Amino acid sequence: MERKPSAVLIVALILWTFGVAGTVILPLFDQEINSATASGELRNYQEDSAEARGREIYVQNGCQTCHTQFVRALPADTNQNLGPVTKGGDYKYDLPHLLGSNRTGPDLMWVGLKYNEDWQRQHLIDPQSTSPGTIMPSFDYLSNQELDDLVAYLMSLKPTEERLEEYKKELNDAKSNSN
Numbered sequence: 001m002e003r004k005p006s007a008v009l010i011v012a013l014i015l016w017t018f019g020v021a022g023t024v025i026l027p028l029f030d031q032e033i034n035s036a037t038a039s040g041e042l043r044n045y046q047e048d049s050a051e052a053r054g055r056e057i058y059v060q061n062g063c064q065t066c067h068t069q070f071v072r073a074l075p076a077d078t079n080q081n082l083g084p085v086t087k088g089g090d091y092k093y094d095l096p097h098l099l100g101s102n103r104t105g106p107d108l109m110w111v112g113l114k115y116n117e118d119w120q121r122q123h124l125i126d127p128q129s130t131s132p133g134t135i136m137p138s139f140d141y142l143s144n145q146e147l148d149d150l151v152a153y154l155m156s157l158k159p160t161e162e163r164l165e166e167y168k169k170e171l172n173d174a175k176s177n178s179n
């Protein structure tokens, strides 16, 4: 039987329409994805705050080319103790999104939990001094003000206390289940 090219085209078009509806249009109506989580609200920075300026510096210096901000619900991520798996609503105000796609360095979604300001500053100026052997470049050319802003941004990358407690509880439950 000979197939008509137009029939193939119509089937392809129908499949494409389903694909777009499922992955682009339907999520627009999903409240859970579209309303900010409490942790997402923490990233709703005031215009011209230190954190907002720091975020700009993060983008301008291409930090997102080596770092993701995205904890997936996969053992590869959850086994690394990166913090809570992220939800759509965490990114409500993260525009343009800094999800990243390449983890040359570790994920930074919740890095504000990990270090204090002094460590962050020292690491940006001279990464080798805090992390011997690292390939992270030095950002010592940033001005003091820019470093302050960037550190403020990095320190703000945290979940709420509640979300953190929830996460710790999940970790404990998973541990006691595996024993």
Ligand code: HEC
Residues within 6 Å of the ligand: 057, 058, 061, 062, 063, 064, 065, 066, 067, 104, 105, 106, 107, 108, 111, 114, 120, 127, 131, 134, 135, 136, 137, 139, 150, 154
């Ligand atoms: C060429 C890739 C590269 C670029 C660009 C880069 N980093 Fe990194 N970063 C790394 C690597 C590798 C590590 C892991 C070793 C270390 O601590 O230095 C790291 C570690 C970090 C850590 C510690 C993370 C942790 O969980 O221990 C922070 C914070 C960080 N980078 C912030 C930044 C910021 C902010 C920028 C942009 C100003 C940036 N990085 C640019 C590669 C990069």
